[in-house]
Amino acid sequence: MSSGTATMCPAWSIPGYLEVRNNHLTIDGVDAIDLVKEFNSPLFVFSEARIRHNIERLKLSATVVDRPIKFCYASKANSNMAILKAVLDAGIDVEVNSGGELFKALKVGFLPEQIIFNGTSKSDDEIDQAVIAGIYAINVDSIYEIELVEQSVERLRAKGNNVSPARITLRLVPEIGTRSHLGLQTALLTSKFGISSSEVLAAFRRAFQYPDLIHVNGIHIHVGSQTPDVEPFAQAFKSMWEHLLTIHRETGHTLEHINLGGGIPVNYLRDRSQADQLPEHERDMLGAELEPTAVLSEAMRVARESARAAGAEHLLDQVTILLEPGRSVIADAGLVLTTVRNIKTRPETGDVWLLTDAGYNIMLSMNNYKWYYHLISASRAGSTYENEYKVAGPLCDSGDVYFDIEREGRLPDYRKLPADVKPSEILALLNCGAYSLAQMFHYNGRPLPAAVLIRTNGKSDIIRRRDTYEDLIVSDLW
Numbered sequence: 001m002s003s004g005t006a007t008m009c010p011a012w013s014i015p016g017y018l019e020v021r022n023n024h025l026t027i028d029g030v031d032a033i034d035l036v037k038e039f040n041s042p043l044f045v046f047s048e049a050r051i052r053h054n055i056e057r058l059k060l061s062a063t064v065v066d067r068p069i070k071f072c073y074a075s076k077a078n079s080n081m082a083i084l085k086a087v088l089d090a091g092i093d094v095e096v097n098s099g100g101e102l103f104k105a106l107k108v109g110f111l112p113e114q115i116i117f118n119g120t121s122k123s124d125d126e127i128d129q130a131v132i133a134g135i136y137a138i139n140v141d142s143i144y145e146i147e148l149v150e151q152s153v154e155r156l157r158a159k160g161n162n163v164s165p166a167r168i169t170l171r172l173v174p175e176i177g178t179r180s181h182l183g184l185q186t187a188l189l190t191s192k193f194g195i196s197s198s199e200v201l202a203a204f205r206r207a208f209q210y211p212d213l214i215h216v217n218g219i220h221i222h223v224g225s226q227t228p229d230v231e232p233f234a235q236a237f238k239s240m241w242e243h244l245l246t247i248h249r250e251t252g253h254t255l256e257h258i259n260l261g262g263g264i265p266v267n268y269l270r271d272r273s274q275a276d277q278l279p280e281h282e283r284d285m286l287g288a289e290l291e292p293t294a295v296l297s298e299a300m301r302v303a304r305e306s307a308r309a310a311g312a313e314h315l316l317d318q319v320t321i322l323l324e325p326g327r328s329v330i331a332d333a334g335l336v337l338t339t340v341r342n343i344k345t346r347p348e349t350g351d352v353w354l355l356t357d358a359g360y361n362i363m364l365s366m367n368n369y370k371w372y373y374h375l376i377s378a379s380r381a382g383s384t385y386e387n388e389y390k391v392a393g394p395l396c397d398s399g400d401v402y403f404d405i406e407r408e409g410r411l412p413d414y415r416k417l418p419a420d421v422k423p424s425e426i427l428a429l430l431n432c433g434a435y436s437l438a439q440m441f442h443y444n445g446r447p448l449p450a451a452v453l454i455r456t457n458g459k460s461d462i463i464r465r466r467d468t469y470e471d472l473i474v475s476d477l478w
């Protein structure tokens, strides 16, 4: 624990969680520098209290709509077992995207009833796994996949397994754009996900054909990740509601749930000192402040309006709403501590380069989406940030830099830090909890870092041990 009280509140700080004490960064009161001394660098640090806070914020939003809400944490955002356990203990359910994530969710203690399974390319084995477990919903991504689930049930029964009809939900792609990255938009007809609106009714008719094999319980859309506006959510919800209505009229079937997917954004620009160096659309997207309450109340408002007009409010009143939040649960609950390992100047340009030990092999989106993670000094967290540095990671790849190597200006060219940063100074990349640890890889033979979870009782538990060199070769056969 760090002594001293928080003395200053920089824009990036979050009272009670991310603070400055004795000029050091503290996380839930724990000194970041002490963590690196104990667990080495680079190091992921997560806060259980912040995960709980984020989940409570979601649960609070449920109180604005008078429908039951099932929150299914999108485990792709971070499926470390201790993080999954923290989410389970905080009282919400889980979404998985592969047999591996399903295995992890069951192993950590989620009940089948708490699990939904998305994915475009599920293998027979993965479907069998989900059918045997009897999960809440397999979200089917195409008309073809309906048949795969039916075959799975038949196959398993033929082998003597006493499996119930598999519960499935159909995933739609209704052509709804957002102001997020194209790679993070998933409801466009150019995206690879879901069933087109023009085929929805036929898809449901097909899915209702063999009720002894599959039970169709819902309809699903995920408009994309880091969606900054309420409108795409409302549009998506309305579209699903209207499909539900048509399906009821045309087939007599009533769906039990509408799944609005994930995508509630996180504000990566609480500190806006470098925000004006980002293109306007990136700035709006990365700095989005969107309350889940606003998303749910607007979605419900438009659906209720449509239900009233159709005289079908009784149908809406039977629906459970599902959400699949990932980023909004875990992104700001995690950060990366990294050490400056090398320094150089370029007399020709006047640049000072800081070379850290955190590369894109542990922060992939900094490279593939040019995602902005605010950078601070962990040992001089409260100092003045007026000096500019070129910052780069350790990989033997020119693209392993904290700026936009393609010169499209999607990241600031320089990072602002205190004067006279030297090798061995510890820096912190903030808001790194989502889509980072889950995407790490061993490029350049770099052992993957450790991760620590600060518990609600203030204890720092190691939740991922640092790789050894042996881990680099454990799967190689020679």
Ligand SMILES: Cc1ncc(COP(=O)(O)O)c(C=O)c1O
Binding pocket: 074, 077, 095, 118, 186, 222, 224, 225, 226, 261, 262, 263, 264, 324, 325, 326, 327, 328
């Ligand atoms: C189907 C699905 N649901 C939920 C999510 C989680 O999104 P987010 O982390 O933005 O909440 C994703 C991620 O893009 C997804 O593909």
